[in-house]
Amino acid sequence: MFKPEVDAEKCIGCGECVDICPTEVYELIDEKSVPVNADECIGCESCIEVCEQEAITVEEI
């Protein structure tokens, strides 16, 4: 399993991670990305690559 996390202090709410995630892990809530479906993460790291703020980490657990 994987644990995607967003640093809300770095996130600017651009939505790029929401758009790119193949399993729809993220939703924008109050202009911040939130991994509401974290259990669906497959660890592809596309969200990490697309986030220019380096706000996302994905840990294997």
Ligand code: SF4
């Ligand atoms: S790509 Fe990064 S800055 Fe943009 S919404 Fe996602 S976490 Fe926030």
Ligand code: SF4
């Ligand atoms: S690592 Fe891949 S599957 Fe997991 S949240 Fe990021 S984009 Fe989605």
